[in-house]
Amino acid sequence: MTRYTERGASWRALAYGPGFAVLGYLAELFTGTTHAIAWVFVGLGLAAITAPWIHARRRFLTVEVTDSSLCQGREQLPLDRIAEVTDVGAPTGARVLGGGWSVPNKYDALPLRLTDDTVVLAWAKDVGALRTALQEARAT
Known part of the structure; x- marks a missing residue:
């Protein structure tokens, strides 16, 4: 039975990059020029560099x-x-x-x-x- 658990990181942090990209896209909607494909790549890129960070923290800091x-x-x-x-x-x-x-x-x-x-x-x-x-x- 597990009596105490403290994870090094949460997988929720993976949503921060795509969330930032959505906010950037929404900000561009108000300026008139949008770069939807670029923001998709920004969101995927941020998620891609966040995933190994989360995995490492969960492995070494749990x-x-x-x-x-x-x-x-x-x-x-x-x-x-x-x-x-x-x-x-x-x-x-x-x-x-x-x-x-x-x-x-x-x-x-x-x-x-x-x-x-x-x-x-x-x-x-x-x-x-x-x-x-x-x-x-x-x-x-």
Whole structure:
């Protein structure tokens, strides 16, 4: 069962480019000269460059807590390896889960002590909800 999910991006962002193109076309309607084909290409072009961005964010910035594991980006950590979730200090140079060098921008860090007494940094936009989900999943 999934206890917490935080997607890196929403597929709704794919509609922004075509929406911008429609607004541009509507603005041109008021000036008298329209370039409908150009605006179609603008909308498709913006959607085409947005799709890989969304895919990458969903792949590398998704956080998910299930009954058995914590998934952070490309890394999956079994919950039975987590010893402590609260009151863990983050030492300098602690490894960041998910394969990055540092906690992603606009995300907050949650230090976790593992059963081998090492400290790693989990991350989420809502650290409180992540902590709660990890505590509940570990309790069951």
